[in-house]
Amino acid sequence: MNKQNQTVNLSLNKDYKNWLKALKQKVLSTQLKAAVQVNSTLLAFYWELGEDIVRRQAQANWGDGFLKQLSKDLMAEFPEIKGFSERNLKYIRQWFLYYSGQQAIGQQAVAQLMQVPWGHNLQIISKCKSVPEALYYVRSTIEHGWSRSVLTHQIESGLWQREGQAISNFNTTLPAIQSDLAQQTLKDPYVFDFLSLTQNYNEREFEQGLTEHITQFLLELGAGFAYVGKQFHIQVGQRDFYIDLLFYHIRLHCYVVIELKTVDFEPEHAGKLNFYIRAVDELLRKEGDTPTIGILLCKNKDKLVAEYSLSDMQKPIGVSEYQLTQSLPENLQSQLPSVEEIEQELRGGR
Known part of the structure; x- marks a missing residue:
């Protein structure tokens, strides 16, 4: 079965439709605003969404077109929110997986992630080789208020x-x-x-x-x-x-x-x-x-x-x-x- 057929079938899948309905309600209840660059509520939602995506991809047989279909459905419902592109959903999944692997972090560290802009978070996980190094730059960004270019320079120069x-x-x-x-x-x-x-x-x-x-x-x-x-x-x-x-x-x-x-x-x-x-x-x-x-x-x-x-x-x-x-x-x-x-x-x- 090709990806296109999987996507069409997914739109008719009862479990997926029920989850999508609940997910849309969650978006509405948290009143997400894409215009806010640093928004702990938005990032907390991203974290829960990443966890949900990982779990459902492991448990449900929704096929390779899952994220593409999810992006399409969320963007149709919330066109004013820019964070639901397929590319960003993949980043959200990657972000959650980075910190929830063998070196899984605690709730205090998760809370610190929510204080750092989303673009900074992506920069950190793309350039840091370990979770301790990544968390160092998360804490440093919070402490010093680094712009993204300053953060990039500090990582590339091996400050940690x-x-x-x-x-x-x-x-x-x-x-x-x-x-x-x-x-x-x-x-x-x-x-x-x-x-x-x-x-x-x-x-x-x-x-x-x-x-x-x-x-x-x-x-x-x-x-x-x-x-x-x-x-x-x-x-x-x-x-x-x-x-x-x-x-x-x-x-x-x-x-x-x-x-x-x-x-x-x-x-x-x-x-x-x-x-x-x-x-x-x-x-x-x-x-x-x-x-x-x-x-x-x-x-x-x-x-x-x-x-x-x-x-x-x-x-x-x-x-x-x-x-x-x-x-x-x-x-x-x-x-x-x-x-x-x-x-x-x-x-x-x-």
């Missing part, structure tokens, strides 16, 4: 794999609560794929490139970073010193000193950063500020050397590598966030 991976001494130099939050703030490696530098670039060119693309730089650093300045002047005794980059983190309530190195990590780099952190604590830190932290960005590092170097440092320091290029699809490059989208993301993260 990089966050909290930097080597640091935070657990011995910061109170437990701040230590955990500070560690999650760091990434390793940082990806600066928005920079175009010459092959033999120096630290000043590196710094200049980051500050010229400050919105992309802030996005890569993460929500909460506020830019204070570059080559920030401090005076200790009779000598002048200049900090590469100085930020303030509005969640950690502390200054963040960033030192840039275009070479491999060396132990003396940590010593210099330790000095700068102490100077900022003495000269800039005010009542209510928590201890200043430092981030050393270097081209490469030996993990054991970095751990040894930080073990006896009195100030909190994290060491991360950076990458100037990332294997991103060309079509994604055109979707990188605009200034307005980044500003929206930053506002959502505060």
Whole structure:
């Protein structure tokens, strides 16, 4: 029997007609509005519909034309609702199956899915390789208010794999609560794929490139970073010193000193950063500020050397590598966030 015959027979199937009648009533009772982009009621309905489709496809012998016929019937009844195309019904089914397999999620996680726009949800399940990774991006989207292009960039740059991976001494130099939050703030490696530098670039060119693309730089650093300045002047005794980059983190309530190195990590780099952190604590830190932290960005590092170097440092320091290029699809490059989208993301993260 071909698909066309199956569809014709399905329209006369008593079980299908009864289910379709109940489904139409459910649509009416929930008062779905296709114009609302983020609608927890709509997404809750999608979840139940996906579950229903999966169950009935497993139990009922309705043939290959089931979704096509269902789309036709629902669109005829509710022409103002755009979510009942055959393609979207397949997405709804796929969305439910993604989260209800071997790593089935609980009700709390399901509720979080309802807080994320439908387009974001589809982007997440199409690009994430596991449910834990997908849920990370769901929670991050809720927390930071990411646009879809920002979400895409974060997934493609492997944020889930990089966050909290930097080597640091935070657990011995910061109170437990701040230590955990500070560690999650760091990434390793940082990806600066928005920079175009010459092959033999120096630290000043590196710094200049980051500050010229400050919105992309802030996005890569993460929500909460506020830019204070570059080559920030401090005076200790009779000598002048200049900090590469100085930020303030509005969640950690502390200054963040960033030192840039275009070479491999060396132990003396940590010593210099330790000095700068102490100077900022003495000269800039005010009542209510928590201890200043430092981030050393270097081209490469030996993990054991970095751990040894930080073990006896009195100030909190994290060491991360950076990458100037990332294997991103060309079509994604055109979707990188605009200034307005980044500003929206930053506002959502505060």
